[in-house]
Amino acid sequence: MSKLLRPARLAATTVAGAASIASAVAAYRSRPRVEPIADAYRIGVNDAVPPQSITVPAKEHMHGPATRATMRRLGLTVAASQIAGLGLLALPNRPRLNALGAGLIGPGLGHLYAKRPIEALVAAASLPVSVSLFFATGNNVAPPLAWIGTALHASRRVEAGRVSTAAPLVASALIAGTYAVERRRRQKVLADQIEDAKGVNTYLSSVELPLRGKNLPEVTAAEELSAAELAMARRLVDVALQDPNDWSNYELIDQFRESAVRYTMTSSLRALQAMQYSRMPAFRGYLSEGQRQLIRKHQQPLVWKYWMWENLWGNLSTNPDPLIRQNIMLGGWLATPIGAYERITGDLQFSEPGALNFVVDSRRSYAYSFTSMLEALADQFETSPFGLVACEPNWVYTLCNTFGATGAYLHSKVHGSDLWDRIGPRYLQGFETEFVTPTGVNRNYLSVRTGFSGPLAAGSIDSLYQRAFAPHLADRAWALTRGAFYQDKDDRWRMMFSEKGSFDAGNYARTAAYGVGLLGGAMREAGDEHLAKAAFETLQENYEVYIDDRGWLTVDGVSSFAHGELGHAMMLRKANWLNLMTKGMPDHWRNGPLLEAVPYPDVMVGRAVSNDGKGLEMVLHPGGAGGRFEVDLGQLVPGSSYKVVGAADAAITAREDGTARLAVDVRGRTEIHVVPA
Known part of the structure; x- marks a missing residue:
């Protein structure tokens, strides 16, 4: 009987190999591409942004074109691995290659083929652990290393006459069924989302x-x-x-x-x-x-x-x-x-x-x-x-x-x-x-x-x-x-x-x-x-x-x-x-007087603004016990005199570089106004 099955198994391996190569080629061709930019998105920083509705535009897919291409590439890549695994599993009288093939179908299946259930559990657990690393730290090496590494390990754990083909084959059927169920689930989710979008848009339009x-x-x-x-x-x-x-x-x-x-x-x-x-x-x-x-x-x-x-x-x-x-x-x-x-x-x-x-x-x-x-x-x-x-x-x-x-x-x-x-x-x-x-x-x-x-x-x-x-x-x-x-x-x-x-x-x-x-x-x-x-x-x-x-x-x-x-x-x-x-800073803010420095943490600023580009309003608070301090002003008109309300100094004159130093008593909330004399 085994001699009769040998040609069929070799043929299955050949077909699987061809299908795996075809799937790998299709995966390579499914790479996402850079799309040209639509004119609607070419808006300069000084252009008026055209008004657009905040309602959700109708979408035919759950995902965008680049994401769909990426998911298609992933699916084809995994399929190539799993089909290759089926081909290796079908090889007659090659238990190590059979175990390797089972492991390529899914982590742990190679160890099940080798009748090592504890090791199969460990190998299966390596996939979610590696995927967690992939999610948490961007470790792209971990998932393929876990998958291929456990398959290679399984190929070294086979003992002659102690194998089970049933478990990998049943698992393969379950994986194929999972793909079909997931495809139908996604179609339903999209239909539900499209229906939900109607209610969302009713709200957004109001x-x-x-x-x-x-x-x-x-x-x-x-x-x-x-x-x-x-x-x-x-x-x-x-x-x-x-x-x-x-x-x-x-x-x-x-x-x-x-x-x-x-x-x-x-x-x-x-x-x-x-x-x-x-x-x-x-x-x-x-x-x-x-x-x-x-x-x-x-x-x-x-x-x-x-x-x-x-x-x-x-x-x-x-x-x-x-x-x-x-x-x-x-x-x-x-x-x-x-x-x-x-x-x-x-x-x-x-x-x-x-x-x-x-x-x-x-x-x-x-x-x-x-x-x-x-x-x-x-x-x-x-x-x-x-x-x-x-x-x-x-x-x-x-x-x-x-x-x-x-x-x-x-x-x-x-x-x-x-x-x-x-x-x-x-x-x-x-x-x-x-x-x-x-x-x-x-x-x-x-x-x-x-x-x-x-x-x-x-x-x-x-x-x-x-x-x-x-x-x-x-x-x-x-x-x-x-x-x-x-x-x-x-x-x-x-x-x-x-x-x-x-x-x-x-x-x-x-x-x-x-x-x-x-x-x-x-x-x-x-x-x-x-x-x-x-x-x-x-x-x-x-x-x-x-x-x-x-x-x-x-x-x-x-x-x-x-x-x-x-x-x-x-x-x-x-x-x-x-x-x-x-809009940035208006001219009267950009060019008006500044409170350049206060002795922090002894003095804290609660507000400081020039409302007309000529004077300065500020509110100061003590950061500790309070007392008399000096604060520095800038961007004053060089050589000009200023009247001060609320400070120890009643008047100041700007230096040639537009700066001045002002004595202030800050023992509680202190409001100060500096205006041209």
Whole structure:
């Protein structure tokens, strides 16, 4: 009987080999391609953005063309391996090759063929473990190594006369059935999403859009900082001014995922910039110095050397350059605060060649500027089939790319560069085609090697920055995010709260503060002040919020990253980022008098603004016991006299360089006006 079956088994192996080769060739040809940019996405930084509906456009597929091509390539690649495995399993009188083939069908099946069930369990478990590494760190080597490695191991564990072909064959049938079931499931999910989109669009078409016409405020300084906001400012500034290699007050859990210090630093940067633009555009001092310190701190090896490992196991590359390829989770997140710093202060030092230098050792270092950092990103945007760039090997995150695109927008506004033209259209087209689902919510991340994506979210934090160049995306996200709020029986606005479903990205704890910061900030930017307050009330009702003995606003059990996002939401005011990005600093702010420096921490600034480009208004607070101090003014008219109200000096005369020093008594809230005499 075995002699009769031998030709059939050899024929099966031949057919399987041919089918495997055909599947591999088809996989190679299924590579995603870079699509041409549609004219609708070619919007310059100084162009009026054409009005677009925030309703969700009809989609025929669950995924965009690049994602579908990637999933097709993955399916064909796996099929090639499994068909080859079936061919090897069919070979007569070749038990080791049979075991190898069974292992190629699926991890653990080779060991089942060899009748080693315990080893089969271990081999099968290696796949989810390796996939977890793949998801968590971009380790692209782990899954194929686990799959092929266990198959090779099984081929060495076969004993003559002790094999079982049944288990691998049954498993193969189950795998084939799983493919068919999954295909039908996806078709049903798409049909359900298309149906759900009708209800979503009914809601979206009824929403009154924010920040339009008379509802878009002019660029003005808001009210002075409250006591809680001053305490949050104290916290953010104290940490920002720590020594470059001082990592106290940071969570040092890992540098690969959300708790990495780079995210904590950039959240603090955005908080400081929101405070400067909305409350004290005429103040530099410790506020600008803290920003410079945090930007420079990104050069510390702790911040960026994780990339050496990720690039090694994800791209099989030993190049430690942290910005030349992928890693927009460093360059993108940093681009937005550098751009905002330049937009607010006019200080372009980070655009100078070599302003940022990443030193590997005595022989190797990588010097960048804000400009060259974005140019490296632009090269990748222009060649990405997904429109967006990978944060780490394999994984594209929408938020990292939103920050990269925002940085390019700000650079083009400040420098008149073409970086937005190179990055923006690719980002916009990729975001809409690959990352927006048929129901209008966004995929937070996507695997460029598998097409897998998730989780789904409205995109509230993206909306803060997208409104300048893609208001329809921002307003759709804002409208969907409002679903997190409701009115109770007393018509009081509340935020939905569940600690079980909460997540603090900075310490991986189940606390809601991080989410409160994101939602509160999105609502405040859009002008929904009542919803922002509801978010903060949720925080106060469920957590201990207090000012500690350092003068810091503190939420117990909450990470520094979450404190940064809370600070950002607290400092924001209506249209903060929209006005900063599109309008920047009005002439009377840019050219008017400045409060250049105060003796921090003895004196803190609650508000500083020049409303007419001639005078200066400021509110100062003691950082400690209070007393008489000297503060420095700048951008005064050289040689001109000024009248002072509220200070120890009643009058000052500007030096020839437009500076002056003013004596002030700060023993409580101190309001000072400086006006031309």
